[in-house]
Amino acid sequence: MTRPRGRPHRNRAPASRERILDAALELLDTGGIEGFTMRALADRLQVNPMTIYHHFGDRDGLVDALSEHVYAEVSAPASGAFLERMRSLLQAYHERVLAHPGLTLLIFSQPAVFPRQAQRITDEIKLLLAEAGLPSAMSRLWLNILVDFTHGAAIASAMGDRSSSATRDAKEDYDKTLSVLLKGLNT
Amino acid sequence: MTRPRGRPHRNRAPASRERILDAALELLDTGGIEGFTMRALADRLQVNPMTIYHHFGDRDGLVDALSEHVYAEVSAPASGAFLERMRSLLQAYHERVLAHPGLTLLIFSQPAVFPRQAQRITDEIKLLLAEAGLPSAMSRLWLNILVDFTHGAAIASAMGDRSSSATRDAKEDYDKTLSVLLKGLNT
DNA sequence: ACCTGAACACCGTTCAAGT
């Protein structure tokens, strides 16, 4: 190691939360869940493995921070027809999943991590269903349908092809499938 | 280690495929995906870790064998109304998922493993949809819906509560939700 | 054919020590 032992002088900090998160996403998108280790990430950052622990606590903390970072802007438009707002929300979430499929697998395979963003998005779906005036029993079942379908589609995209053309097809396929599903909500 | 070094005399074989698979499921159901390691499994079997490799090749091979073992008998009844056959198939699969939730996470988090049983069940759904006379474009979209919903429900059950009362509720909840979903297929 | 033992190249993480 060429780096001196102490704290680097200001404007030279080799690791910030931002830089670590970006590098982590790159590593995950490139090498998949398999190659995503604390030590590999440290190597990529040219930093001691323990530096990451200083910023995120532990591996679960890092995964949690990643999902906060990736899903933060997913939300339904404030106005519009109920069905279109729901469609926008689910498509926005799916777009983020397609952008970083490995993160989905990482979250699902790390039982200790249940990202707040996942809960927030679920709550938003629930709220939309309530606003649409569905009876509460029906609303609960449709919440299951939409959440489970979304997670299943996430898994499918995470296990599938990763070429950009396949990703485009995946988006189109998802949109069409979602339309069919949402027809059931309309009747 | 008290066990002698060579091959044990017959009727004393400490490990058979069957015995290893049963112990593996017990370990997985008890300790979850976290504690499921080759070495922990070997300990539980009172056997050298390498014994498992002799029977299953490697960890992926073991997970593959587990899914063959658990999902082998999932299939649609040979006769009956289309919708009831579909419902039976999906319920049968979901029942196996509820019985061993950890296995679902294990499969999804191990990209190298794509169980033949998963493909077989998917093919059966596809066949049922074709027999029902759906146009092929529609059939493809409904395949997405049913498969993704099923996988999403599997994830949900794997991440949720594991008490037997929660499991019973989960079954009831799934059955009701599935009914709502299948109504869309009927129209 | 089936099992063991030792060893290798990894992990995540703790703890002490630097500036």
Place this chain on the structure above:
DNA sequence: ACCTGAACACCGTTCAAGT
């Protein structure tokens, strides 16, 4: 406050050796 180095208790797996 932020970073490093060494060490610990694990992993999955290979290879050689036993019967």
